[in-house]
Amino acid sequence: MQALSSPEFWIQQLINALGLGSQYALMAVGLAMVFGVMRLINFAHGTVMMASAYIGLLLLQQGMPFPLVALGAIAGAAALGVLMERIAYRPVRGAPDVVLLLNSFAVAVLLENVAILLFSPRSRPFPMPEVLTRVFHPGGNLFLPSIHLWAFGGALLALGGLGLFVTRTRLGLAMRAAAENPTAAQLLGIEIGKVTVLAFAIGSAMAGLAVLFWTAHVGTINPGMGFEPVLKAFVACVIGGFGTIPGAVLGGYLLGALEIALQGLLPAGVVGYRDALVYGILILILLVRPGGVLGYLEAERV
Amino acid sequence: MDGPAVLELRNLEAAYGAIRALHGLSLTLGPGEVVALLGPNGAGKTTTLRVISGLLRPVRGQVLYRGDEITGRPPATIARLGIIQCPEGRQIFKNLTVRENLILGGYRLRDPARERRNLERALDLFPMLKERLHHPAGLLSGGQQQMLAIARALMADPEVLLLDEPSLGLAPRVVEEVFEALAQLKAQGLTMLIVEQNAEKALEIADRAYVLEAGRLVLADAAHRLREKPDLIRIYLGR
Numbered sequence: 001m002q003a004l005s006s007p008e009f010w011i012q013q014l015i016n017a018l019g020l021g022s023q024y025a026l027m028a029v030g031l032a033m034v035f036g037v038m039r040l041i042n043f044a045h046g047t048v049m050m051a052s053a054y055i056g057l058l059l060l061q062q063g064m065p066f067p068l069v070a071l072g073a074i075a076g077a078a079a080l081g082v083l084m085e086r087i088a089y090r091p092v093r094g095a096p097d098v099v100l101l102l103n104s105f106a107v108a109v110l111l112e113n114v115a116i117l118l119f120s121p122r123s124r125p126f127p128m129p130e131v132l133t134r135v136f137h138p139g140g141n142l143f144l145p146s147i148h149l150w151a152f153g154g155a156l157l158a159l160g161g162l163g164l165f166v167t168r169t170r171l172g173l174a175m176r177a178a179a180e181n182p183t184a185a186q187l188l189g190i191e192i193g194k195v196t197v198l199a200f201a202i203g204s205a206m207a208g209l210a211v212l213f214w215t216a217h218v219g220t221i222n223p224g225m226g227f228e229p230v231l232k233a234f235v236a237c238v239i240g241g242f243g244t245i246p247g248a249v250l251g252g253y254l255l256g257a258l259e260i261a262l263q264g265l266l267p268a269g270v271v272g273y274r275d276a277l278v279y280g281i282l283i284l285i286l287l288v289r290p291g292g293v294l295g296y297l298e299a300e301r302v
Numbered sequence: 303m304d305g306p307a308v309l310e311l312r313n314l315e316a317a318y319g320a321i322r323a324l325h326g327l328s329l330t331l332g333p334g335e336v337v338a339l340l341g342p343n344g345a346g347k348t349t350t351l352r353v354i355s356g357l358l359r360p361v362r363g364q365v366l367y368r369g370d371e372i373t374g375r376p377p378a379t380i381a382r383l384g385i386i387q388c389p390e391g392r393q394i395f396k397n398l399t400v401r402e403n404l405i406l407g408g409y410r411l412r413d414p415a416r417e418r419r420n421l422e423r424a425l426d427l428f429p430m431l432k433e434r435l436h437h438p439a440g441l442l443s444g445g446q447q448q449m450l451a452i453a454r455a456l457m458a459d460p461e462v463l464l465l466d467e468p469s470l471g472l473a474p475r476v477v478e479e480v481f482e483a484l485a486q487l488k489a490q491g492l493t494m495l496i497v498e499q500n501a502e503k504a505l506e507i508a509d510r511a512y513v514l515e516a517g518r519l520v521l522a523d524a525a526h527r528l529r530e531k532p533d534l535i536r537i538y539l540g541r
Contacts, residue, residue, distance in 0.1 A: 081403035166403070170409065177395045178405050187355055188458065189381035190409035244397075 004265075008140050013264050021150025021256025022155035023217075025249045026210035027229050028080075028236035031161065036179030037192070037199045040100040044084060046108035046230025048204050049211040052077035053109055053221040054119060057126055058213065063218055066129045074208035081204025082197055090193070090291070097289035108226070115223035125223040127163025132216045151213040158209055159249055160258060162202065166245060179243065241292030250294060306369060308333050309354065309385070309462055314363035316346075323349040325517045326363070331462065336484075336494045338525065341514035341538065343456035345498040348390055351464050352512075354495075355387045356380040357374050367462075369434050382410045384461030390497075392451040396440030400431055403439050403450055407457025416459065424453040426482050445476035448492065452483065461486070465496045469503060481507060505529050513538045 027049070034042045052265060056073035064072070066190040071255065088103045166172035175195045178185040182192050205242045209228075215221055237243070240251025258281060287292075316324040323431055324346045331337050339347050343371040352358040354365055356377040365373045367383055381387075391423060392539060395403050404424060409415040425432045430447040434442065448468060455463055468484070469477040481503050488494065498504035505525045513521035515538055521528075528535060 006520060106374045154329050170405070170412075173398070173406050175396060176402075176408060179396050180397055181393055183357065183377075184395065185406075186404055187381055187389060187393075188379035188389045188454070189378050190406070193378075204433070 002085060008142060009264070013260055015142075015144055015148055016264075017251070017257040017260040019151050019256075020260060021253035022148075022151040023210050023213050024232050024236045024251075024255050026151075026155050026206045026213075027233035028248035028252045029162065029245055030206045031230070031233045031239050032180075032243055032245055033175075033203040035200040035243045036245075037175065037182075037205055038089065038100065039097055041234065043104045043230055044111065044224030045087075045203070045207060046228075047108045047111040047231060048077050048080050048084070048226070049207045049214070049229050050115060050221070050223060051080055052204075052208040053126065053211050053215050053225065054115060056215070057221060061126070065086045069242070070209075070212055072204050073212060076269065077208025077211075078205040080200045080208075081200040085197055085200040086286065090196075101130035105297055109167065112223050112226070117221065121223055123220040125219060126215050126221050128216045128219075140207070147213055147216045150216075154213065158206060160285060162206070162245065165202075171195070171198065206230025235278070237292075238282065239285055239292055241294035244294060247292055247294040251292065254293070305331075307331060308335075308368060309367075309495070310364075311350070311354070311364065311367040312364040314350070314353055314365070315361045315485045316349050316358055316363075317348050317361050318349075318358075320403050323517050324353070326359070327514070327517070327519055329519070329522070331493060333494055334491045335510065336488050336491055336496065336508045338501075338508035338511040339495060339514065340501045340504060340511055340535070342499070343535035344516070346517040347514055348466055349499055349517075350464040351387055351389075351466050351495070354380075354385065354464060368421070381458070384410070384459065386455045386458045386460035386462070386463065386466040388455040388466065388468065390453050391468035392444075394439045394446045394447050394450050394454065396438065397431075398439055399436050399440070400439050400450060401435040403454050404431075404435075408459075410458050417457070420457045422458060424456050427456070427486065428453050430540075443478070445472050448472060448476070448480055449483070452480070456487070461493065462492045464494055465494060467497055467499065469498065469500045477503060501535050505535075 007073050031042060031045050034040055034045070052073045055076035056069050059069045059072045067215060084107055088107045089100055092099050092103060132147050132150060135148045136146065166176050174185065174190045175198060178190055178192055178195045211229070236251035237248050237253045238251070239254050240249070241247030255278070259274065259278055262277055263271060266274065307330040311327055311329045314324050314327040315322070327346065327350060329337070339350060349358065353360050356375050356379070359374045363370055363373070367385060372380055373385065374396055395406070399435050404421055405417065408420055411417060430446060430451060431450060434446070439447065442450060452468065468480050472480065477500070484494070487506055496504055496508065505528055508525040511523065511528050512519055513535070520538055523535070
């Protein structure tokens with residue numbers, strides 16, 4: 001283990017935490033947006049990521065240049081999110097929340113099996129261009145994988161853009177209003193259906209962006225790959241305070257930092273239990289702050 | 303009443319599941335008129351507003367806006383016509399700033415110039431909102447939240463303003479302030495339907511009033527005549 005006193009060690013941890021946290025934040029924000037407008041924990045969110053990765057692979061196999069592959073995968077994710085809302089969720093609006101939840105499981109299982117049929121259950125390599133896989137050595141023993149830079153820059157742009165959208169535009173404000181009080185929003189002429197579709201489109205696009213970084217990390221894709229990301233996104237949302245965009249972003253970065261810290265600080269024999277520890281800490285956080293970090297502040301304010 | 307009705311309810315019957323809330327309510331609202339809908343708890347006042355706004359589909363009967371039937375249309379569609387409800391319990395967006403709440407009030411207009419003008423007008427009516435434009439609305443006091451709710455509704459340039467219990471839970475001084483603002487709006491010619499339990503305040507500002515009891519109309523008269531019969535009101539309102 002590296003010396004805890006060396007600044008290099010901490011800088012390395014910070015780089016890793018920001019890289020991983022950016023991915024989690026992008027994944028969590030879509031889950032939070034959909035929860036906001038629909039009160040649905042969309043477990044099919046991870047399946048959208050999986051499908052988006054396969055769309056990317058197909059485009060890559062067509063010989064498309066990588067920027068177009070990335071755009072195609074993100075657009076594909078957004079389209080799939082919209083389609084999912086249309087087919088699986090909109091018809092059961094007004095039904096008890098548990099119906100929506102069950103439908104999201106159904107969509108997840110269905111899409112995963114479609115992927116198994118089409119592409120076989122085996123993992124496939126996803127060749128990433130060198131700009132994403134290169135590792136810089138900025139000095140000393142520091143490693144700066146370019147994927148961390150891309151993930152951080154991508155998250156900054158995408159989440160910053162989202163922040164501007166929900167605070168500066170009429171539609172973005174309408175989306176937040178509908179998430180907070182759908183009845184009052186409707187009484188002002190806001191169409192819940194419209195902002196719901198928008199939340200699915202934007203949230204799924206964010207997931208499509210995140211899965212590019214995730215895939216570059218892992219190197220391969222498979223039909224079951226969506227499970228872990230959606231679980232991480234869920235945990236991030238719970239940590240940050242469920243259903244709010246800032247909560248999801250904060251939770252994403254906190255979760256990233258937590259995982260990296262445990263990875264770096266735990267003795268070698270215990271590192272394998274990292275995820276168990278993460279979930280243990282999650283339970284502790286919820287015992288102290290049941291509404292999540294930001295949710296707690298919210299509750300105090302009112 | 304001068305001219306045709308802006309809003310007309312014909313034989314409305316409404317229910318929540320098996321529980322009847324309205325048994326054939328008819329009323330009209332003329333242009334520039336202020337009408338009060340009075341009655342005790344559970345009389346069907348809020349239900350009436352919910353039906354007008356499209357939040358509740360009536361079992362029978364019709365809602366007409368300037369002669370066109372709008373019964374059962376989605377709430378957003380009805381709001382876009384200019385029938386704006388300021389709902390019970392204020393229902394402001396607490397996580398949004400005061401300014402964001404107001405901007406959303408003008409959602410139906412899609413017109414930045416009108417939005418600016420309306421914002422100015424709303425802030426003139428409730429100057430205390432001006433200093434708090436960038437505060438989260440959830441930090442406002444109850445009275446301030448009620449004023450924000452009314453200001454937000456005014457941002458839509460309503461053709462008809464439906465107010466549900468604007469005085470509910472407010473300190474007497476704040477009730478005065480709210481009703482002063484409503485009187486100003488009346489003077490500007492705004493058509494309003496006010497649901498109130500505070501009959502005294504409502505009758506001060508209304509032209510006419512309807513009294514509901516258990517989902518039925520029991521009394522309808524000019525407000526000044528009802529003001530002269532406080533006993534009658536007391537009987538129906540149970541005070």
